Amino acid sequence: MRRRSTQIAAHTWLVLLVLVYVIPIWLMIVTSFRSPTGGGVFRDWSPFALKAFIPYNPDWSGYKTLFAAGSYFPQALINTLIVCAVTLVVGTIINLLAGFTFAYFDFPGSNVIFTLTLITFMVPFEAIVIPILSIVQKLNLVDTLAAVILPTVANGFIVFMFRQFYRGIPKDLREAAMLDGAGLGTILLRIYLPLSRPLMVTSAIVLFISQWQSLFLPLAVLRSPSNWVLQLSLSSLQGTVQLPSWGPVLAAGVITLVIPVVLVAPFMRYFKLSLLDGATRG
Structure with a gap:
């Protein structure tokens, strides 16, 4: 029983550690698809808001601008x-x-x-x-x-x-x-x-x-x-x-x-x- 509790605690710690790295990356990916209009790319952005993790109405304007003529x-x-x-x-x-x-x-x-x-x-x-x-x-x-x-x-x-x-x-x-x-x-x-x-x-x-x-x-x-x-x-x-x-x-x-x-x-x-x-x- 004690060994199982130790394993659960270790796995929980590993999951939390992974989330520390994964959450910022996912927020970056989702935010890159935000529309630059109507409040900017950070509209509805908050690490504690559910909308921040959902790529609704994806907008590709950021990627298009990145590869537009004149971009380095x-x-x-x-x-x-x-x-x-x-x-x-x-x-x-x-x-x-x-x-x-x-x-x-x-x-x-x-x-x-x-x-x-x-x-x-x-x-x-x-x-x-x-x-x-x-x-x-x-x-x-x-x-x-x-x-x-x-x-x-x-x-x-x-x-x-x-x-x-x-x-x-x-x-x-x-x-x-x-x-x-x-x-x-x-x-x-x-x-x-x-x-x-x-x-x-x-x-x-x-x-x-x-x-x-x-x-x-x-x-x-x-x-x-x-x-x-x-x-x-x-x-x-x-x-x-x-x-x-x-x-x-x-x-x-x-x-x-x-x-x-x-x-x-x-x-x-x-x-x-x-x-x-x-x-x-x-």
Whole structure:
């Protein structure tokens, strides 16, 4: 009886915790369909009013305005998808090869270099944005999407996961392949890569989400509205002359929320498994 009461209390707490996150999101979605006329988008809006949770008489004017001619949001959405796609592909390859190198080779100074790699994801980004901006300026990459991609493809946390995972692979597999005449490339492609597919998916998810929600780096290196990414465009909507209504702002928030959920949700089952496995190996 006591155990059942504990389970009920735990489930109740989890439900309340979920509602704390779900209710604001649902209010944002419903309010994005409010008509901008007749009291504004916040008409009948109250967290304690039943009408606030019901999308009655939905109005698409906020979404239409968001994608109307002259809006920077569509181009920002395209730019963000390009940045995310390039980052997750190139970043996964770079981090995978780095983790494989640390796990496969034992060279002088490898532990020191690996420790420095771990430190990189512990340092706040705000502390290194000025050196990054200086390097980007010297490479003449300011106001280009490359300035957003290049500083983010290498991730110390992902390198750590690949290194730990590869160190846990039995050496007998590698030695048997070497006896059969397999080279380093064959061992990587035929043994290590197939075993690390879930971890590769996890790497792609981490890189995608980090770029999708990135604001500080794009704010520092991007100048032209035509090169803006999604978070920059979203932050510029509030209080602008171009889109002064809250309808487009909330519509942009909904789109920003829905796209990563649709793209990432089918692969989330790999995230937990590979994260736990990669962190506990070695």
